[in-house]
Amino acid sequence: xxxxxxxxxxxxxxxxxxxxxxxxxxxxxxxxxxxxxxxxxxxxxxxxxxxxxxxxxxxxxxxxxxxxxxxxxxxxxxxxxxxxxxxxxxxxxxxxxxxxxxxxxxxxxxxxxxxxxxxxxxxxxxxxxxxxxxxxxxxxxxxxxxxxxxxxxxxxxxxxxxxxxxxxxxxxxxxxxxxxxxxxxxxxxxxxxxxxxxxxxxxxxxxxxxxxxxxxxxxxxxxxxxxxxxxxxxxxxxxxxxxxxxxxxxxxxxxxxxxxxxxxxxxxxxxxxxxxxxxxxxxxxxxxxxxxxxxxxxxxxxxxxxxxxxxxxxxxxxxxxxxxxxxxxxxxxxxxxxxxxxxxxxxxxxxxxxxxxxxxxxxxxxxxxxxxxxxxxxxxxxxxxxxxxxxxxxxxxxx
Amino acid sequence: xxxxxxxxxxxxxxxxxxxxxxxxxxxxxxxxxxxxxxxxxxxxxxxxxxxxxxxxxxxxxxxxxxxxxxxxxxxxxxxxxxxxxxxxxxxxxxxxxxxxxxxxxxxxxxxxxxxxxxxxxxxxxxxxxxxxxxxxxxxxxxxxxxxxxxxxxxxxxxxxxxxxxxxxxxxxxxxxxxxxxxxxxxxxxxxxxxxxxxxxxxxxxxxxxxxxxxxxxxxxxxxxxxxxxxxxxxxxxxxxxxxxxxxxxxxxxxxxxxxxxxxxxxxxxxxxxxxxxxxxxxxxxxxxxxxxxxxxxxxxxxxxxxxxxxxxxxxxxxxxxxxxxxxxxxxxxxxxxxxxxxxxxxxxxxxxxxxxxxxxxxxxxxxxxxxxxxxxxxxxxxxxxxxxxxxxxxxxxxx
Numbered sequence: 001x002x003x004x005x006x007x008x009x010x011x012x013x014x015x016x017x018x019x020x021x022x023x024x025x026x027x028x029x030x031x032x033x034x035x036x037x038x039x040x041x042x043x044x045x046x047x048x049x050x051x052x053x054x055x056x057x058x059x060x061x062x063x064x065x066x067x068x069x070x071x072x073x074x075x076x077x078x079x080x081x082x083x084x085x086x087x088x089x090x091x092x093x094x095x096x097x098x099x100x101x102x103x104x105x106x107x108x109x110x111x112x113x114x115x116x117x118x119x120x121x122x123x124x125x126x127x128x129x130x131x132x133x134x135x136x137x138x139x140x141x142x143x144x145x146x147x148x149x150x151x152x153x154x155x156x157x158x159x160x161x162x163x164x165x166x167x168x169x170x171x172x173x174x175x176x177x178x179x180x181x182x183x184x185x186x187x188x189x190x191x192x193x194x195x196x197x198x199x200x201x202x203x204x205x206x207x208x209x210x211x212x213x214x215x216x217x218x219x220x221x222x223x224x225x226x227x228x229x230x231x232x233x234x235x236x237x238x239x240x241x242x243x244x245x246x247x248x249x250x251x252x253x254x255x256x257x258x259x260x261x262x263x264x265x266x267x268x269x270x271x272x273x274x275x276x277x278x279x280x281x282x283x284x285x286x287x288x289x290x291x292x293x294x295x296x297x298x299x300x301x302x303x304x305x306x307x308x309x310x311x312x313x314x315x316x317x318x319x320x321x322x323x324x325x326x327x328x329x330x331x332x333x334x335x336x337x338x339x340x341x342x343x344x345x346x347x348x349x350x351x352x353x354x355x356x357x358x359x360x361x362x363x364x365x366x367x368x369x370x371x372x373x374x375x376x377x378x379x380x381x382x383x384x385x386x387x388x389x390x391x392x393x394x395x396x397x398x399x
Numbered sequence: 400x401x402x403x404x405x406x407x408x409x410x411x412x413x414x415x416x417x418x419x420x421x422x423x424x425x426x427x428x429x430x431x432x433x434x435x436x437x438x439x440x441x442x443x444x445x446x447x448x449x450x451x452x453x454x455x456x457x458x459x460x461x462x463x464x465x466x467x468x469x470x471x472x473x474x475x476x477x478x479x480x481x482x483x484x485x486x487x488x489x490x491x492x493x494x495x496x497x498x499x500x501x502x503x504x505x506x507x508x509x510x511x512x513x514x515x516x517x518x519x520x521x522x523x524x525x526x527x528x529x530x531x532x533x534x535x536x537x538x539x540x541x542x543x544x545x546x547x548x549x550x551x552x553x554x555x556x557x558x559x560x561x562x563x564x565x566x567x568x569x570x571x572x573x574x575x576x577x578x579x580x581x582x583x584x585x586x587x588x589x590x591x592x593x594x595x596x597x598x599x600x601x602x603x604x605x606x607x608x609x610x611x612x613x614x615x616x617x618x619x620x621x622x623x624x625x626x627x628x629x630x631x632x633x634x635x636x637x638x639x640x641x642x643x644x645x646x647x648x649x650x651x652x653x654x655x656x657x658x659x660x661x662x663x664x665x666x667x668x669x670x671x672x673x674x675x676x677x678x679x680x681x682x683x684x685x686x687x688x689x690x691x692x693x694x695x696x697x698x699x700x701x702x703x704x705x706x707x708x709x710x711x712x713x714x715x716x717x718x719x720x721x722x723x724x725x726x727x728x729x730x731x732x733x734x735x736x737x738x739x740x741x742x743x744x745x746x747x748x749x750x751x752x753x754x755x756x757x758x759x760x761x762x763x764x765x766x767x768x769x770x771x772x773x774x775x776x777x778x779x780x781x782x783x784x785x786x787x788x789x790x791x792x793x794x795x796x797x798x
Contacts, residue, residue: 049720049727050717050720079718080717082746115714180701181718222701223699223700224718299622300623301700305793308790308794316514318479319449319478319479322449322626323624343515348515388787391785391787395704
């Protein structure tokens, strides 16, 4: 179990995870997240031109004021499946409406797994029927749901937050999955945030978009943008009155914080990874500049393998920053690795290479900090190292 | 030896490769390429904002009408070495001028190897003195030079061309090195082209820039742009009169052809690689669009590992094309892998997955072909697969 308390489940929500026979392994592969009343819903999706059928479906429905829940399957991405894939996304929503109320337009769907294979819609529909009796407001239901959405993840990813706003206790629960094909530009893989706060859908959409920019859009594993990236935020209002002003800001901060905690779990569970790497870039003209530099460093196979080898090879880091497509003032950045300065004013700084190598080897987390002098914008970005195990896992995943 | 004939050496050029003690392995690490008369010289360089001292030196001298040769060392990149690095590049050119004539401005320099370590200039100067008696117009001198510029390359890369233009036989010899940190945007690693054609420096520069666009700028290993990328073309005019008009076009075609042959040798020798992957993209609005799509596919770790695993995982290829930042008309590309169509009109095409897997496994070269319907521009791009051996090689390269 995830270590969350039952009291952390937002009021009015139930969940479950069941085995529908979509994953060849026979593991949990179908999750239901359900509200007992209509939710305001916001969504942020992949910007890949090749996007999955569930992304097309959800994009057409969010922001919304009438969402009753989400059906999620793992083991099949329902991506690059043409018109039949769209029909299957619709049938999934129709089946949920028939079983649980509302119309198909009140149900969002999400899929993750292999691209380009026909979704076994009959199994999914049968699985939905089986799932309904398992819906529970107990933590076990959300825990099962967080496991049912996993593909190559080695562990479920679930977070909770509570805050008192305007005399009400507001609860927020977040679930995510992802371990590879992580290189989002607008969102990443699957993330679901449920809250009993009452927020207007446009405000909810704006809060989610802002939170995603600093969380799911600031991570990568290998930089390959998925066809299925989806982050949804459902707010059912069970906690009380609609939030506005400073209360809305406090709620937005809560969402930001939960998204960041969830997002960093993804590279931390990156396929084959042995290190979580945090890249701080500051002193840039804009947030976009800082993130482009962080992303170039994060996506460099040479940086990732150097960290895997506990090699303080700062030349790879500085040269990656140099090709990010962002202009900067000479002499360029200063670089600190695990708290030790390695490079400044265009020249190496003498340092104890053995000690830095040891600090990389002995710690699970590695910190890279690049400081520019062009402005005051900054970013924190998370990635993982590249290992032979990543290659092994991905050299034979489908056929 | 490289299998080239002695008669393929451009007239007026000599070369050698010696051991100067710069590589810890004690292998050949210093190459001299020398003309017996002044050359027109063109250069194309890395666009990385972090560029090596030799790049700064050569950039200030090309195009030129007075170049006498090039001094190249491997084992040390002389990059991120500050003002001292620039002084060392100058001292290298000064030493060559003292030994072989002209002024320091008549000598180009190039370095490759580890970033951010002080160039052992004393060893390099002593090595130059030792090298001069070894200069020869025999093929053995060029062969030694092609070996002296290697770092993690497993084999030297050398090509030759001969053509009759305007009653003269024109000869062209090309050398290159590179096996990783290959993700050029303007040039790649080190390439040297020597010819006895007589060409004005501005025309030479234009020809080289055009050739690089379709060759060294169309390859990648892991997409990390080097600090030292340099391609030089030296034309000493020993073959006769200055070329112009159709004769110049014929010469440009010769340079294009030699650059493409050299360029594809680099991913073919990519660190740890088992497959050379050729990516053809056509039907795009512009060459830049086609190349951006090819580069996104080439740089995807998921595509590279799929080919390594002989997995016809077309979803990874199509989804990489979808995030290249290039808009295209629905339903997007058709995809052919090793001659078999896998995807068209936004849907998978039924195919014999075992047969395609076998064709990947049994062939050294893999062909990926993406066809769009947006225009008539096309590109051919070369990369290699990603293997556990690449990770092993790069997890402990410097310290």
